[in-house]
Amino acid sequence: MTGEAPTPEALVAALKAEARKLGFADCALVRPDAVPLLAERLRIFLADGHHGDMGWLAADPQRRARPQVLWSDVRSIVMLTLNYGPARDPRAILERRERGAISVYAKGDDYHDLIKTRLKVLARWLMARAGGDVKVFVDTAAVMEKPLAQGAGLGWQGKHTNLVSRAYGSWLFLGAIFTTLDLPPDAAEHDHCGACRACLDACPTAAFPAPYRLDARRCISYLTIEHKGPIPSELRERMGNRIYGCDDCLAVCPWNKFARTGAEMKLAAREALEAPRLDALARLDDTGFRSLFAKSAVKRIGRDRFMRNVLIAIGNSGEAGLAAEAEHLLDDASPLVRGAAVWALSRLLSGEAFATLAGRRHDADPQVAAEWSQGLERAA
Template identity: 70%
Template sequence: MTVLSAALRAEATALGFDAVAIASPDALGDAGARLRDFLAAGMHGDMDWLADRPERRTSPRGLWADVQAVIMLGVNYGPATDPRETLAQRDRGAISVYARGDDYHEVIKPRLKALARWLVATAGGDVKVFVDTAAVMEKPLAASGGLGWQGRHTNLVSRDFGSWLFLGALFTTLPLPPDAPAEDRCGSCRACLDACPTDAFVAPYRLDARRCVSYLTIEHKGPIPPELREKLGNRIYGCDDCLAACPWNKFAQAGRDAKLAAREALNAPSLAELAGLDDAAFREKFRKTAIKRTGRDRVVRNVMIAIGNSGDAGLADAAQARLADASPLVRGAAVWALSRLLPADEFSALAACHRAGETDPQVREEWTLGVSQNDASSPLPARGER
């Protein structure tokens, strides 16, 4: 390790980073080929930005020709308790650990800029910083520099922090010597693959994003595919199942960054409360979080799916209130929720009132499907008898 590399690590630690690795911009290995296969199979779904000029992702030099070294930095956001505990609270929403505190992009980027300024002042050169905001393959670069390895769930796994690291990248024109790559220590373990509620892993190290709960609840813009709705359970934003299942988490400490700590209001929030959020209330509740960027309509869509999965007829009124929502995305999900919670005669009566006046064809189809499915199933007792 050079004197500059040692000083860089000390400065990064002082700025709040928990892990530092230096990677060569030419050390992506087969990551580029795997990305091209992923895109060719259409597994990126709605994420068109992944397919936009993929050559920029397959090599850091495609993004910046002058880069000589990539400094990968990690911040531990490990939870204090197992996030899967929320899944048993069916009247509550499960939010991914990473989204329960301040938006990590906004927390980490100022630190990256501070480290970049220090590096230029100390050793010269030019720099660029990235926090999941450009065509940078952070996880393969982090693995090539020894920060961890890409586990079978495709996420980075660290011997010190398990599966709980936020990543940022600093590109520099300085020819810093790279660190040794990390050894893949997953072995034959299948814990993360078996934990996936939607069977999104078509093979170890290969994810079909179109089935991933995180993709469906965050990136996907349309209705949740009917065959996957029940599998979402009460997951309303992201999914931690494959991360939380990783055995290497037993060596990880809880994250120490106060800004990234979970807000109490986002630990298992009430589905009934979330269902009633209008745009202004949504923006206030999720102020400064990553959830705010997804938008109110997609999140309330997810809440409707969770209500439909709750088995709690007491939440039917919260879903019924959304039948008049301005967003057809929300209305359609509310129809599905009510088809699961109401007895057939009540649902059919609602359909008779709402279907004819519905202007969106997808929502009308939800009414039609709901009626046909209820007619085909055994009658449910009235709500007062449950």
């Protein structure tokens, strides 16, 4: 470094300008101890079992609730947002039952890679300008980004528990740069939800037991992405044709209509993932799955879990012509896929046709056998 060192205020102003050049929608700073309620909120969430299969949330909760436990040298946290708001209402595809609905954020390249690359560039800029040490995080470490973003003034956690911004609505990715530099923080944002409960009422599976509380075990995003086993039978019909994630609570947020668009970087959706046909998806083997979802967040859940989701959508489609695709998957190597295929067929075939098919099939896997038994009960 050469010349006179900038004041902390000038450094922060330059940092924010550099962030905008990199395509970030907004940038603000927060102290690592600025959100004292983090630990209690996380404790209640875990105590209620609302994290479901996400055991990583329960692992070392103190590390997640207190940034200083994650990294004792952190003095300031730079929080950044990236706008990924869609040009059209993503709920329109829910009426096209022969197509699969993929969440807006997953229709392009994996946002983890896109954001982390830019975070590293910005972090290197900060170190070159002012020294210190840094660590960057994008939804992959024990960092509670949403409350920290609220503490930085970038928005507030809405009743759907996601970050809401007066400038960008509910369509925001978050990233964080931890630094050893002591930088002036921004003022926290306060709640602007008021009496609105649109996001709560829009949830297809009633995943919000109360405003600002999410039971992930009922959330379609959790069920289609994080959940490893069969989808709970009472929630399958409510999933409709959502095969990866769910945008309903985000899309209905009234603050979206005020969202700015234009200069900030958005994620480009791939045409093949805008409204893929369920019959084509049902034919994907592992190689085809990896090829279609290369560089996509969808690839992380693996072909079997994805095929389970596709079969639930097929069962909800009302399209008898898709029964052949489900029947083909009765011989799949994965019992998770076979069980979902049985459920889909129990929904698409007549009771007599399903009973005839069941009479010709035998599956040694107990979960798949249970699906056949339950399907026969429904067909009776």
